[in-house]
Amino acid sequence: MSTLSEAQAVEVAASKKYKYGFKTDIQYEDFPKGLNEDIIRKISEIKGEPEFMLEFRLKAYKSWLEMEEPEWPNVEYEKLDYQEIVYHSQPKKKPKLNSLDEVDPEILETYEKLGIPLSEQKMLAGVAVDAVFDSVSVATTFKEKLKEAGVIFCSMTEAVKDYPELVKQYLGSVVPSSDNFFSALNSAVFSDGSFVFVPKGVKCPMELSTYFRINNENSGQFERTLIVAEEGASVSYLEGCTAPMFDTNQLHAAVVEIVALDNSEVKYSTVQNWYPGDENGKGGIYNFVTKRGICKGVNSKISWTQVETGSAITWKYPSVILKGDNSIGEFYSVALTNDMQQADTGTKMIHLGKNTKSTIVSKGISAGKSQNSYRGLVKIGPKANGSRNYSVCDSMLIGSDCGAHTFPYIESKNNTSSIEHEATTSKIGEDQIFYLQSRGMSEEDAISLIINGFCKEVFKELPMEFAVEAQKLLAIKLEGSVG
Amino acid sequence: MLKIIDLHATVEGEKILKGINLEINKGEVHAIMGPNGSGKSTLAKIVAGHPAYEVTGGQILFEGEDILEMDPDERARMGIFLAFQYPVEVPGVSNSMLIRQAVNAVRSERGIDELDPLEFEDFIEEKLKLVEMDDKFLDRSVNEGFSGGEKKRNEILQLASMEPRLALMDETDSGLDIDALRIVSDAVNKIRNSENAFMLVTHYQRILNYITPDKVHVLINGRIVKSGGKELALQLEEKGYDWLMKDQLVNGEA
Numbered sequence: 127m128s129t130l131s132e133a134q135a136v137e138v139a140a141s142k143k144y145k146y147g148f149k150t151d152i153q154y155e156d157f158p159k160g161l162n163e164d165i166i167r168k169i170s171e172i173k174g175e176p177e178f179m180l181e182f183r184l185k186a187y188k189s190w191l192e193m194e195e196p197e198w199p200n201v202e203y204e205k206l207d208y209q210e211i212v213y214h215s216q217p218k219k220k221p222k223l224n225s226l227d228e229v230d231p232e233i234l235e236t237y238e239k240l241g242i243p244l245s246e247q248k249m250l251a252g253v254a255v256d257a258v259f260d261s262v263s264v265a266t267t268f269k270e271k272l273k274e275a276g277v278i279f280c281s282m283t284e285a286v287k288d289y290p291e292l293v294k295q296y297l298g299s300v301v302p303s304s305d306n307f308f309s310a311l312n313s314a315v316f317s318d319g320s321f322v323f324v325p326k327g328v329k330c331p332m333e334l335s336t337y338f339r340i341n342n343e344n345s346g347q348f349e350r351t352l353i354v355a356e357e358g359a360s361v362s363y364l365e366g367c368t369a370p371m372f373d374t375n376q377l378h379a380a381v382v383e384i385v386a387l388d389n390s391e392v393k394y395s396t397v398q399n400w401y402p403g404d405e406n407g408k409g410g411i412y413n414f415v416t417k418r419g420i421c422k423g424v425n426s427k428i429s430w431t432q433v434e435t436g437s438a439i440t441w442k443y444p445s446v447i448l449k450g451d452n453s454i455g456e457f458y459s460v461a462l463t464n465d466m467q468q469a470d471t472g473t474k475m476i477h478l479g480k481n482t483k484s485t486i487v488s489k490g491i492s493a494g495k496s497q498n499s500y501r502g503l504v505k506i507g508p509k510a511n512g513s514r515n516y517s518v519c520d521s522m523l524i525g526s527d528c529g530a531h532t533f534p535y536i537e538s539k540n541n542t543s544s545i546e547h548e549a550t551t552s553k554i555g556e557d558q559i560f561y562l563q564s565r566g567m568s569e570e571d572a573i574s575l576i577i578n579g580f581c582k583e584v585f586k587e588l589p590m591e592f593a594v595e596a597q598k599l600l601a602i603k604l605e606g607s608v609g
Numbered sequence: 610m611l612k613i614i615d616l617h618a619t620v621e622g623e624k625i626l627k628g629i630n631l632e633i634n635k636g637e638v639h640a641i642m643g644p645n646g647s648g649k650s651t652l653a654k655i656v657a658g659h660p661a662y663e664v665t666g667g668q669i670l671f672e673g674e675d676i677l678e679m680d681p682d683e684r685a686r687m688g689i690f691l692a693f694q695y696p697v698e699v700p701g702v703s704n705s706m707l708i709r710q711a712v713n714a715v716r717s718e719r720g721i722d723e724l725d726p727l728e729f730e731d732f733i734e735e736k737l738k739l740v741e742m743d744d745k746f747l748d749r750s751v752n753e754g755f756s757g758g759e760k761k762r763n764e765i766l767q768l769a770s771m772e773p774r775l776a777l778m779d780e781t782d783s784g785l786d787i788d789a790l791r792i793v794s795d796a797v798n799k800i801r802n803s804e805n806a807f808m809l810v811t812h813y814q815r816i817l818n819y820i821t822p823d824k825v826h827v828l829i830n831g832r833i834v835k836s837g838g839k840e841l842a843l844q845l846e847e848k849g850y851d852w853l854m855k856d857q858l859v860n861g862e863a
Contacts, residue, residue, distance in 0.1 A: 556660060561697035563681035564657050564690070565707060565767065566714030572682075575710070579701025579750070 160209040163187065166314055169214050173283055176290050186303035186313030193307045199470040200499040200531055201439050203412065206377055213315045213348075275331050277361070278323040282350050285321035292323055296354050300383040300420045300447070308379040308441075309416040316350035316381070324359035324390075333589055335364040349380040355390035357423065362393040364592055376401075378437070380415045388423030388450065393431070395588050397596050400436035405494070407466030410438025417444035418474075421453030421482075429456040431587040433596040434471060435603050443501065445474035448482035448510075455484040458584040460596070462603055463496030463528070472502035472533075477510040477543065486517040489581050491600075492528035493607040499531040504545055506538040513543040521551040522580055524573075524607050574601040610635045610806050611656070611775055616667035618655055625651045625662070627831035633775070636803040640817055640842060641810045643828035644850045649810045650694060652828065653777040656808075657691035658684050671775065685711075686718035688774030692764040692781050694810075698752045704763065705747035708733065712770050736769045739796045758789040765796050776800075777808045782816035794819030814842040827853055 157165060166187055170180040195205060272279050278289065286293050303313035324330050355361055378400060384392050394417075403410025413436075419428035430444035446455030457473035475484035484504065492498040504515045521530035532549050554576055562572035578585065578597050585593045611633040618626040625648045633639050643649045655662050656669060658681035669676050676684055699707065712732070713723040724732055737744055740762045752760050761781055768776050778797075782790055797820050801807065809820065817825075817839065825841040826833045827850070834853050835841065 555697075558697050558699060560659055560681055561693065562699070562707070564685050564693075565711035566682055566685040566718075566771070567710060568682050569680070571710075575702055575707075576699060579699055582701035 157212055157214045159212050161187075161211070161213055161315065165213055169315060169317070172214070173286070175286055178290070178294055179286055182298065182303065183314050186310050187315075189304035190307065190310035190314055193304075193310055195307050199441050200497065200501070200533070201441065201468040201470050203439050203468070206412070208311075211377060214317055271331065276325045276328050277330050278321065279334050280321055282316070282319040282321050282352070285352070289321070289323070292354070293321070293352070296352055296383070296385055297350075298383075300385060300418050301381050301416050306416060308414040309381050312348045312350060312379050312381045312416070316348040319350035319352075319380070321351075322353040322361060322363060324355045324361045326356040327358040328356075329359070330361040333362045333364055335366070347376070347378045347380070349378075351380070351382040352385075353383070353392055353394070353419075354385045355387060355392050355426075357388045358390060359387075360391040362395070362589065364395045364397075364589060366397040366399070366592070366595075376411050378411050378413045378415070380417075382415070382417040382444075384419030384428055386419065386421050386423060386426035386428050386450075386453075389425045390423060391427045391429075392419065393429045394419070394444070395592055396430075396432040396434075397592060397599065398432065398434045398436050398440070399599060401438075402436050402465065402467050403438040405465040407438065410467075411436065413437035413440045413442065415440075415442040417442065418447070419445070419455075420447040421450050421455060421479075423453070424450040424479075425452045426450050427454040427456070429454075429458075429587070430473065431456075431458040431584065432460070432471075433584070433588070433599070434459070434461040434469060435599055437469075438467060440467075440469040440471050442471045443473055443503075445476070446484065447476045447478065448484065448513075449478045450482075451479040452481045453479055454482070456587075457484075457486045457488070457502075458587045459488045460491070460581045460584045460600070461489070461498055461500075462491040462600055463493070463498045464603055464607060465494040465496060467494075467496040469497070470499040470501055472500045474503040475505070475515060477504075477506040477513040477515070477540075479510060479513075481512045482510055483513065484515045486515070486519070487583050488517075488519045489584055490519070490521045490530050491524065491577060491580070491604075492521070492530050493524035493604060495527045497529045497531070499533060501533040501535075503535040503537070504547075505536075506540050506543045506545070508539040510540050511542045513540065515543075515545045517545075517547045519547075519549045520580070521549075522577070523551065523553045524604065570601065570605060573604055573607075577601070577604065610672060611808070612668075612670040612673075613652075613656075614668040614670070616652075616655070616669065617665045618651065618662050619665055620651070620662050624665075625831055626655070628667070629828075629831075629833060631826065631833065633806050633808060635774070635806050637823045638801065638807040638809065638820060640814075640822040640825045641808060641828055642812070642814070642825060642842065642845060644854075645812065647828045648831045649828045650779050653691060653779045653808065653810050656684075656775075656777055657681055657689060682714070685771075685773075686714055688715070690768055690771055690773035690776045692761075692768055692776065692778045694779040694781075694783065696752045696755075696760040696764055698750070700750050700753050702751050703748055704751050705729070705733065707751050708747075708767055708770050711767060715771050715773075733770065736766055739769050739799060740766045741792050742766060757784040758786060761785055761793060762789065765793050769796060769800055772800075773805065775806050775808070777810070779810045780812060781809070782811055782813065790816060791819065814846045817842045829854055 166183050170183055301309050303310055322334060353363060386392050400411035400413055421428055428446045432444060434440055444457060448455050455475050461469045461471050463469050472488060473486055486502055488500045490498040490500055500519045506513050519532050523530055530551055534547055536545055538545060558576055559569060559572045562575060563569060577600050585596060588596060613629050613631040616626050616629040629652060641649045641652060651662060664677055671687060671689060709729045716723055742762055752763060755763060781793060794816060822839050825837055825839060827835040
């Protein structure tokens, strides 16, 4: 290869680096670094929260103080100094919410760069967007249309103000504030997030979508999401995120709770593309997330679909507690790690009710020097007669410096139930790539096709437009990984 | 169409091809025969651009152009097709997806409009008849769970769809029962015309009963030791390869 073409190759590679790595210049009204009771009181005060919320936060803070950061995940990183984090930030120019024209043009420009179509086209596509810019929601669209159907879709801050009874009833009911180190921290300091409430018998008329974005260096992002589907209700919720490029690690400790009552159905889809750090493992987001749903009612169903491609470290187990008889829990996951990324992700399916069913489909793709672990628990309680679980965990390795690990945990206390577990590990082969190349496809298209084939079972669970986005994302993430 | 000049190649340091000279013109079918390990499959793979082989000397010209520096996909889009001896499985990717992408890659190179999924359905229907395959094959993952014969017919289906200028068939006949061999041969005879060319790599002359070659070359120990007309294949059937191997020993190592 000549010097010139090498230089060109480097240039091409460089231009393909994290394409969302820019920072919008907006002034911040920041809190001082660090965490104490005063900071929590101040967060609560700024948000104008009722007393019960402040109590919720303080209680969580007290339990957090007594907890230790977990060591058991199969990841290695330098522990964070929690007194170096800024726990609340918001854009200074507070936008009015009447129309998009009144939103800070710089924020709109950021959305533009991200390709977030916060516009009429979205409505045509039937998607409502509740955009979260750092900690404060700046625009909520289609609220009116949803209101007509009786669906509440708003920021958590608004929900606390406008629907305090619902928040009081459900917040922390699935993930107690003392559940784990990061959920406790989130419960103490959460800034904002989304609240969805679908009342009895209502099928939500559109897919609900939220985009998250971290934009302030050293400001922790503590999102809080709560979704409640009443009897016979159904809703599909999409979450996608990107973040700008920074050198210092950023913490993302979100909590998502889902409650499904009798005969209801909630589908939660994520495409996660936080900044993963550079190829030497410098920078990148720490993504320590607690996501859990409870099938509280009979015949209810909760389905998690995730495509995890970003973050320096991912630590996340979207879970379902199958309490109602005949309830169904599903987990479909694609986790891709490249360069120095580390992921320890999977699910927990807790079968408590009779004839409950769960399905786990996990596809891990490791490239570069990354480490990718599946960790899953299937637990069948003594009263869960006739319950069934089916799990399949497939790993694909690209190159020889990466690792794939599987940690399945099975606990069954009921002998009328059945658990099936299948696992495979494969290596993307030179022969497979050559075969597709000899059919006229470029090497990159060939890899993309093989990977998409590998992930097909998961992608088919995603809403159409998300599936297309996810396929492209995987291709971008793997550019230059093979050969 | 294809001109190979003094081609030398190695795999993992071992010399496999030791000076191959071969010229195939359009409208011709050439059979490359030889015992196991003689280098005949290697030759087909190198022409298609397999990355595991290192060309250490010589040239491969396709339509007058040196293709040695080209990636396999560039060669494919130029009109070189390799029917694999061991077709590869691609789980989760439907056969129709693969073939449509392949056909469109070639079409866009040739400046022809790409086929949308509906147009492709009409297009592929004709091709399926050629290899007597059911359209159910299209929905299945590429080669996954296919029998040996189905895999080989699938290769010919792809050949028929991509309409190459030069088709390299790497032991397509191995593992085929007599009915499948007839189907595959009939298809090749229908695809064969005055504008394209075939290189059939085979161990046995059986397939040459169905596809009549213009030339037969015997490859032994990395060299073409004998070339002739179709009657050479019959001679090999009768006498095996031993007599030619002796010749080679007499000639000695160069």
